[in-house]
Amino acid sequence: MIVDDEPRTRTGLSRMLEAWNGGRYAIRAAADGREALGILERERVRLLITDIKMPEISGLHLADTLKAMPEEERPAIILISGYAEFEFAQRAIQLGVVDYLLKPIGREKLISAVERALAQAEERARIGRMEKVVDRELLQTGDTGRPLSDSVREALEYIDENLDQPFTMRDAATRVHLNPSYFSVLFKDEMGMTFSEYVTRRRLQRAKDMLLRTKLTVAEIAERVGYQSAKHFAKMFRQYEGSSPGDYRNHSS
Known part of the structure; x- marks a missing residue:
């Protein structure tokens, strides 16, 4: 102007x-x-x-x-x-x-x-x-003052490689050759949050990036971050971000 x-x-x-x-x-x-x-x-x-x-x-x-x-x-x-x-x-x-x-x-x-x-x-x-995409809770994960175990590191790689696919904690535990119960305790102890919460936050972080950088529909983004239902994706998004994916896009772009 x-x-x-x-x-x-x-x-x-x-x-x-x-x-x-x-x-x-x-x-x-x-x-x-x-x-x-x-x-x-x-x-x-x-x-x-x-x-x-x-x-x-x-x-x-x-x-x-x-x-x-x-x-x-x-x-x-x-x-x-x-x-x-x-x-x-x-x-x-x-x-x-x-x-x-x-x-x-x-x-x-x-x-x-x-x-x-x-x-x-x-x-x-x-x-x-x-700054809008970053998740403050994720930034603090693993900040325990001691290095992550090889099993948890491998699990984190598995999560990032498969965010577009539905998977469970048992799948991740199998990938790192650990008993699911032991893996659950180990992950929370080293990362400071449960496996489920970590995966959800990573998926929503990637979804926020797509909402701001692409013109994909909410349903397409839901699918690309591993949600089989756009309704479930929207519910989790609102729970963690306090708004619907559409409102987030409109107010942040």
Whole structure:
């Protein structure tokens, strides 16, 4: 989105970006900060290019307002100005602005700044997705201060290799050549949670990743993480995540 109260600047920047864009991104334009905030309420914006000096809501004020957004949803920001003022540049740095461009803006400088800003926005979104997918309980498994036994290590490999298939604790115990009862106690002792809970959390972790990265249906994802029933998958998802798979996808993407 391009925000500038000068129509000529808005048009010029839009044309340069449309020519470079090749249809990959939709370009929006706003004549002031208030109009920009209205667009931001309705649409997901990946990159904001805004003039610093505008009536009512300045570019700096607009950038400061966006700090309240969740980091993974916050657009990358490029500030533009007709004045090379140190105070502006200093504040831009404090706001985490990607670049500070002086008018008139040449095509090469604009495209270079835009590509850098979009890369930053994508990295921020990637980190945000990882944080949503990660299971804090799984991060703590095996944190007992002593190394895992070979049997439990092999069982963990078996689980990851077969998450798309239904299997039982007995199947895993057979794979590592242990009595199921002994294996159950050993697994919980070393991993800090039962075999069943661990498998469920791993399946849901993989499902969350698919919900955010793919357009597969909930039923298709359920099947790919080892659930024979989409209804049972949805029930377990809600139990562990507090929402349905569909709501999780809609609120996290």
